[in-house]
Amino acid sequence: MTSLVWVEHDNSVLKDATLAAVTAAAQMGEVVALVAGQGCGQVAAATASIVGVSRVLLADDAAYAHGLAENIAPLVAGLMERFDAFVAPATTGGKNIAPRVAALLDVMQVSDILSVEGEKRFTRPIYAGNLIATVESGDAKLVLTVRTTAFAKAAASGGHATVESVSGLGDQGLSSFIGAQIARSERPELTSARVVVSGGRALKNAETFAAVIMPLADRLAAGVGASRAAVDAGYVPNDYQVGQTGKIVAPEVYIAVGISGAIQHLAGMKDSKTIIAINKDEDAPIFQVADLGLVADLFTAVPELTAKL
Amino acid sequence: MKILVPVKRVIDYNARPRVKPDGSGVDISNVKISINPFDEIAIEEAVRLKEMGIASEVIAVSVGPVKAGETLRTALAMGADRAILIQSEEAVEPLAVAKILKVLADEEQPGLVILGKQAIDDDCNQTGQMLAALMGRPQGTFASLVKVEGDAVLVTREIDGGLETVKLALPAIVTVDLRLNEPRYASLPNIMKARSKPLVTKTAADLGVDIAPRLVTLKVAEPPARGGGIKLADVDALVARLKDMGVA
């Protein structure tokens, strides 16, 4: 079986999530990677060094510059004649494109796979990860998105794949990219950080979130996350949300500060290696999943912790 | 322009689903059922567009059992004008739901189809994108802002790095994220009024859509539970643990 893996990138840097998708695809057979973008030769070169990738297809066209699904899905669907599976990381980019590809191929996508159990058999989370389903596809081709925390990252260097150019239909004239607000931060990225510190509703407002959570995160070189309640209330931007409908993280250490532990939040972090919770309510559900719990007022405990580290 | 809003009947976000004793699926008897929370946001957005004079009619659609009629009544009570139930007692996969919606969209010719980004039972996050592909129309997924401007719609999307804005030619498909709006509560008079709003029932066969599932669920199981943790006495104990783990 040969898979086509969609490479996530911003035209200059390859996104880490791709490496987990390569690992998943490699468990099924040969891996060919698709780099679709504009002026992204550098990304194609980086992709060619990923261990496990046998060939890189480079589609360089202004129509693919911003990952518009309307333009990329027909490109992929055209290429899929030669492949058995299309595999994308379950990032917002992959989730946007893959189902569009699936419908063009008349395939029912398997979303968010956690493991490869057989040629067309996978496990995936349902009901916010409360349950795990084992499903088997009856379609001729597969379209999969991969939960990136469930697969190890393929080694980014050591491979020697060839790069060949491909082209598709280009701009479909349906959509255009207007602009983006992408926060640049010196902090480690939430989904790849070794340590994550997340704050919840208890942080009160943006100022106290920044004053309490950020210094602790800085001390631990941690990525920063948040509960939905903290994002909804505007303490931090939307892309900090960890959970069923936000980001999925599995760091070595996850520190939940003033987060109650709703199942939608747990869905995004319960595969972390060690979970630490700081909450003033000793009955908060977060303590049921926490390896280490501290029952305390965060406004005294966290500054004390930061000072003592 | 008309707006079509697909709404799914799901188990409430606070309810805990259980595995059937034989592990073949999920037992949803005797659990609280609700409208998928994202679909409430989708209805709210459509109703607001109608209140702003941009939309002329809001049509709610559900694919599901007879009881999904109740979900449609919720949508009607929030302000949808009429509803269509595509009845199926068996679960219908996103690809088949998208095919059903495509037939309805061909009939109704909506300017916008607004869906939830994800159903909180199957967590698929597919239907809107699939519908857009089948219709050959643009998609604005994970929307946190929707602005209709002439024959286009500007959609601000919640993406991994922050926000992104795209411009889509109408008709278009939008899937909504949590921050798009705060859905209203249906008032009692509106709940009463919703009872007399039109609701038609059809089947997938009436529409000529094959809904045979493509995926077979072989097993459903609970994930391994995390072992019980310990409570620490004070901040010093936590500092010591973090140092032991080599992260501080």
Ligand SMILES: Cc1cc2nc3c(=O)[nH]c(=O)nc-3n(C[C@H](O)[C@H](O)[C@H](O)COP(=O)(O)OP(=O)(O)OC[C@H]3O[C@@H](n4cnc5c(N)ncnc54)[C@H](O)[C@@H]3O)c2cc1C
């Ligand atoms: C469709 C849908 C999708 C959702 N998706 C997500 C998601 O992806 N991610 C997510 O996180 N949520 C999600 N939610 C929301 C989720 O259900 C909860 O509402 C949310 O996680 C609660 O956030 P919280 O824990 O910060 O707030 P709360 O539940 O209000 O908890 C605050 C906690 O802080 C503690 N506290 C208060 N003051 C202090 C203090 N001084 N010191 C220490 N502790 C204190 C309290 O004891 C409490 O436990 C979703 C909900 C729905 C309906």
Ligand SMILES: Nc1ncnc2c1ncn2[C@@H]1O[C@H](COP(=O)(O)O)[C@@H](O)[C@H]1O
């Ligand atoms: N059976 C259904 N009936 C109506 N709408 C649905 C149905 N299934 C999915 N949808 C719509 O598609 C969205 C995404 O669902 P999913 O792709 O299953 O995660 C939902 O939020 C609904 O708007």
